Amino acid sequence: MKQKFKVALAQVSCKRGDKKVNIRKIQEYTEKAKQQGAELVIFPELSLTGYTVRDELYELAEKVPGPSTATIEKIAQKHKVHLVFGMPELSEKTQATIYNTAVLIGPKGLIGKYRKMYLPTHSVFEEKRYFRPGYRVGAFETDLGKLGLIICYDTFFPEVSRLTRLEGAQLIVCPSASPAVRRTFFETLTVARAIENTAFLAYVNLVGIEDGLQFWGGSRLIGPNGKVITQAKYDEEDLALGEVNYADIRQVETFVPTLKDLRPDLFDYLKERAEKL
Amino acid sequence: MKLTQSVLDLNWEEVKVKITRFIRDYIEKARAKGIVLGLSGGVDSSTAAALSAIAIGGNKVLGLLLPEKETYNPKDMEHAKLAAEKFAIKTETIDITPAIEAFQKTIPLFDPDDNLCKGNLKARTRMLCLYYYANKLNFIVCGSSDKSETMIGYFTKWGDVAADIAPLMDLYKTQVRKLAMHIGVPEEIVNKPPSPALWPGQTAEEEIGIKYETLDLILCGLEHFMKTEEIAKQLGLQKELVEKVKRRWQTTEHKRRMPLTTKIQYRTVGFDFRIPHNQP
Numbered sequence: 001m002k003q004k005f006k007v008a009l010a011q012v013s014c015k016r017g018d019k020k021v022n023i024r025k026i027q028e029y030t031e032k033a034k035q036q037g038a039e040l041v042i043f044p045e046l047s048l049t050g051y052t053v054r055d056e057l058y059e060l061a062e063k064v065p066g067p068s069t070a071t072i073e074k075i076a077q078k079h080k081v082h083l084v085f086g087m088p089e090l091s092e093k094t095q096a097t098i099y100n101t102a103v104l105i106g107p108k109g110l111i112g113k114y115r116k117m118y119l120p121t122h123s124v125f126e127e128k129r130y131f132r133p134g135y136r137v138g139a140f141e142t143d144l145g146k147l148g149l150i151i152c153y154d155t156f157f158p159e160v161s162r163l164t165r166l167e168g169a170q171l172i173v174c175p176s177a178s179p180a181v182r183r184t185f186f187e188t189l190t191v192a193r194a195i196e197n198t199a200f201l202a203y204v205n206l207v208g209i210e211d212g213l214q215f216w217g218g219s220r221l222i223g224p225n226g227k228v229i230t231q232a233k234y235d236e237e238d239l240a241l242g243e244v245n246y247a248d249i250r251q252v253e254t255f256v257p258t259l260k261d262l263r264p265d266l267f268d269y270l271k272e273r274a275e276k277l
Numbered sequence: 278m279k280l281t282q283s284v285l286d287l288n289w290e291e292v293k294v295k296i297t298r299f300i301r302d303y304i305e306k307a308r309a310k311g312i313v314l315g316l317s318g319g320v321d322s323s324t325a326a327a328l329s330a331i332a333i334g335g336n337k338v339l340g341l342l343l344p345e346k347e348t349y350n351p352k353d354m355e356h357a358k359l360a361a362e363k364f365a366i367k368t369e370t371i372d373i374t375p376a377i378e379a380f381q382k383t384i385p386l387f388d389p390d391d392n393l394c395k396g397n398l399k400a401r402t403r404m405l406c407l408y409y410y411a412n413k414l415n416f417i418v419c420g421s422s423d424k425s426e427t428m429i430g431y432f433t434k435w436g437d438v439a440a441d442i443a444p445l446m447d448l449y450k451t452q453v454r455k456l457a458m459h460i461g462v463p464e465e466i467v468n469k470p471p472s473p474a475l476w477p478g479q480t481a482e483e484e485i486g487i488k489y490e491t492l493d494l495i496l497c498g499l500e501h502f503m504k505t506e507e508i509a510k511q512l513g514l515q516k517e518l519v520e521k522v523k524r525r526w527q528t529t530e531h532k533r534r535m536p537l538t539t540k541i542q543y544r545t546v547g548f549d550f551r552i553p554h555n556q557p
Contacts, residue, residue: 055502058502059502059504096502122549123544123548123549124540124545124548124549179540180540180541181540181541181542181543209539211537212537212538212539212540212547212548213539213540213548214539214540
């Protein structure tokens with residue numbers, strides 16, 4: 001397992017509903033990232049289809065593995081990189097049950113998938129209308145160490161990233177599609193999730209305008225001490241690279257030992273109170 | 278789902294009850310004194326007028342006949358009057374020709390040979406008249422748009438579609454015809470070829486390039502999330518034709534929504550203000 005490697009934050013805009021065009025962009029950005037030495041390339045939430053596709057989701061959703069993951073596997077294989085991207089995933093057992101899924105592919109093929117647990121359905125968001133929430137934590141063994149997957153609004157719920165960390169993930173990957181008015185929240189919470197878990201966190205946001213929603217970009221790789229290692233531009237497509245060095249975690253873990261100090265006895269109480277909210 | 282004509286069959290008496298109840302309820306909550314609507318002599322406007330009359334009484338419904346010289350058709354006028362008489366609706370006729378001519382003189386860019394722009398101007402002029410009456414009389418404007426034309430965007434933005442209520446908007450054209458027969462709209466109105474009357478000789482089916490019987494089944498398939506291949510296969514049509522209809526439906530969404538803005542603040546019109554309609 002590698003201790004040190006480069007991560008590329010592929011901050012793209014998408015052509016809504018056009019998987020071919022979006023896969024071409026995944027290919028193009030992967031190629032560029034590889035040339036700059038990246039071993040992990042991360043794309044935004046629902047980057048296969050665009051975020052605001054509404055009723056078209058039923059037609060665009062695919063099984064995982066499926067035709068689109070097969071094509072993207074070839075890209076990962078060709079460039080010998082790991083890729084994370086988002087797509088609407090059709091359940092294996094039904095015909096119109098869809099998940100908002102992040103897919104992790106390695107040079108040898110599909111490694112795993114994570115289905116978004118927290119689906120925003122307020123303000124401009126209507127995810128619960130279309131998606132079924134996931135019930136499993138996303139933490140997968142890879143040549144780049146154990147990678148945790150969370151998606152966008154999951155960031156607001158510390159337990160999701162905490163669970164990936166407790167599964168052993170040292171790098172939490174978070175594809176996102178966040179419109180402009182929420183920038184401060186994400187810039188604060190992504191740093192918090194990194195610090196409280198003493199883990200690296202790679203946040204990759206969408207850019208472009210979809211149905212009047214302006215996605216702000218600003219993707220960032222954050223170190224376990226909360227320091228922003230690299231950040232992509234706001235509001236425009238960008239490819240930002242940063243280095244993950246797992247050795248950095250040790251120093252932070254001894255300085256602010258959040259995992260050592262974790263109190264499992266509080267979680268039963270938390271569950272009880274949450275049920276009675 | 279099997280795409281046959283029977284899939285569009287509804288219980289027409291139930292539909293009539295639902296629509297008339299809706300109209301009556303809206304009028305009461307809006308505290309309006311009546312309904313004004315444009316009467317073209319076609320099946321949609323005759324049906325909307327008839328349902329309005331059934332809902333609140335013909336004496337509270339005003340039908341405006343809004344002819345202009347280029348598309349003037351005495352048969353249409355006759356049909357509009359026939360429907361009005363049948364449902365005891367008051368009518369008034371306003372020749373909009375001078376208004377159109379005034380626009381022609383007023384707008385420097387006006388191109389008399391551009392049928393589409395001029396046609397849209399006519400539809401919007403009719404809208405101006407309807408809203409003037411509504412304003413003046415404390416009436417509401419009742420639209421006549423059906424689901425087929427609304428879905429494919431076959432209407433003038435802010436023109437014929439502009440209204441306070443659109444009671445027929447969830448019924449395909451062939452369904453409006455059946456409802457019209459059920460409530461007693463004269464058969465000659467129900468069975469004549471539909472036209473928006475924006476320029477002489479214009480008929481909807483010729484312009485759209487497809488019969489409503491077929492169009493409605495394609496749209497019904499799309500409404501039910503069917504794939505274009507499946508719709509084409511079932512109806513024995515070229516897939517390209519079904520895809521063309523689907524494209525037309527999807528690319529005209531801007532005509533069916535409030536103007537798009539971009540989100541800047543906490544809550545935004547058209548995004549996340551979710552206030553109930555018609556508050557007391």
